[in-house]
Amino acid sequence: MAARYNAKGDQNLTAALITALTVGSNATTAQRNYIKRFVLSATTPSDTAISWTVQRCSALGTSTAVTPGLHDPGDRAAQAAVGKNHTVEPTYTANAFIWEGVRISARATVLWVAGPDEAILHAATVGAGIGWAALHATVTDLVDVQASWEE
């Protein structure tokens, strides 16, 4: 059975799309990651709608590295390159949207769980990955993304 990992990322909203979490291929040994679950939320609930985008990327940008957690403590450490709070945005692949600009209330928490035979995946090439990004025209609250994946 594939090993399963999870990580959490966060980011303060801006008026332009800004990335809270990326899960990507290892920088030296490229591998696929199979995203099985993600959770989106905002830390300061307010009466506004946040625009969420989940998109495939070809370069992971500059971010704070995240050490993924292990679902099974007996598994090896995650191979994925995981980053949060991006200062340089990933290079998103044009039109490679999984979710494009979906507006969700800032009070809401979104949970997505993949079907048993499916997963969001990216190519096993260095720099490839999946990014979770959000924007709001005026609000600068912190948004959280949690993701679980298999390697």
Next chain:
Amino acid sequence: MAGQRLGYLAIDDPDKRLVERDSYLCCHCQALVTVKPGSGKQRSWCFRCGKNTCGAGPCVTRCIPFEAKMEAAEGRRRFWKQLELGSDGKHRD
């Protein structure tokens, strides 16, 4: 949606009732689609993949499984690597 085991999407807004939907990933582009019974929205079924598509034009008219696209992307990278070239086709320094 017969024949495909679906995913699950929940939106929990304290001010409203919990919204729960079945979901699936398009077998051709991996777009995340939520199923809203009674919406009248027509997607399509790919008989080669045996799965649902997102209903967008290219995904309905041509069957290129997402897995094939990923393998093509990885193959291109391997090809350039074998030639010791960058993905832009130029020699590495």
